[in-house]
Amino acid sequence: MRADRLVSLVLLLRQHGRLSATALARELEVSTRTVLRDIDALSAAGVPVYAERGRHGGFALLPGFRTELTGLNHDEALALLVAGSRRGAQAFGLGSALASAMLKVVDALPEGQRDTAAGAVQRLLIDPEIDLLSRRQAAEEVPDAVVAEVRRAVFAGHRLRIHYAAVDQAPYWRTVDPIGLVTVRDQGYLLATRSGADRTYRLSRVLAAEELDEPAQRPDRVDLNRAWQERSTRFRTGGDQVAVLVRVDPARRDELAGTALAVLAEEAEADGRLRLEVTFQDSRHAEWALWQLATNAEALAPQWLRTSLRNRATTIATRYAK
Incomplete structure (x- = not known):
């Protein structure tokens, strides 16, 4: 693991020119103390890395330094195969391998293409952590x-x-x-x-x-x-699924259908609303889905779902009536 990190450190310096210990620690997901130890190890191995002091200082490589560091290990190659989705790599525990592999791919490009690619990357943002409403995307954490x-x-x-x-x-x-x-x-x-x-x-x-x-x-x-x-x-x-008859605003129809497991039947009513028969995974799933739609949907059946939604609404109304 340390050998891969040392390679990534050198590639980061090659591509960015000069980086502070804090920036390197952030990119490599380690402490600044670890970065300083890695810098010492590289220097001892003959890699010409040096420190620049001052407010805008940091670590850099001597101009023109180049070595063969672009060989991909197994996990890095695998990460590239699932790189169509950055989150796919994260879900399979390959996020750090993907970052390391991409550094090596960029470093392997001819100099002119490398500069063009680096500029293009600055113009692209894929799958940010939050959407336009500042809602954080709920990615699952797996050790x-x-x-x-x-x-x-x-x-x-x-x-x-x-x-x-x-x-x-x-x-x-x-x-x-x-x-x-x-x-x-x-x-x-x-x-x-x-x-x-x-x-x-x-x-x-x-x-x-x-x-x-x-x-x-x-x-x-x-x-x-x-x-x-x-x-x-x-x-x-299969399983403990429940069927629900729902009247829904046409503007929220796709949201309801996307939440449900399946749409079994659908017809338009005279007032323009849609009547759908849908299935949910279980009772909790059904109650949650209908609650999200507020007054844009009404559960017509079964009765237990109507009662449950009414009781929840009554509890909320009572709390805010004080």
Whole structure:
């Protein structure tokens, strides 16, 4: 890990010319003390890095210094393969590898192209952490050690023990045969089988993982897209789902449909509103979805949902009436 960091440090200095210890620490996600130790290590190894004092000082390389530092390691190459989505790399625990790989890719470009690329990057911002309303995007946090262990088992074709916390259940260890990894809207999933039955595990709920030496019981080739579609279909049509009859403002129709698992029926009413029959994962999902739409939607059935929404609204109204 330190060798990769030293390479990244040199590449950062090559591309930016001069950077302070604080800026380097931020880019490398380490402390300034670690950066200073790394600078000493580079100097001892013969890399011509020097310090410039003063308000605008920092560390820099002697002009013209160049070395072969562009070889990609396994994780960096893998990160580039999923780089179509920066958050996809984050979901699979490859965020730092992606940053390191991109440094090496830029450094490998001819000088003229490197300058052009650096200028172009300044004009692009992909997937910022907040939207126009300053709402922070809710990316799931998965410990690097956990997702790295899951990744290794998936790629090596080994069985995997996971300490998993399912919804409304106490976490416990289970042994699975991993098939592949999927990321959807910043959420990572492990597709696996357990005792021959299909299982889908959310990575953020994996508390610990252990790759086993046993080979996984799985086919040599897999169509992940098809496997995901099949599991998605089973998820929408099984379990403790609830069907809800809703009257909704046409302007909020897509929002409702996007939140629901499926739209079973739809018709227009005389007043211009739409009447939809939709399904939700469970009662909590249904209540949450309808509450988000406020007066733009009305649950017509079942009665328990109407009662639950009324009680919630009454509680809020009573609190603000004081």
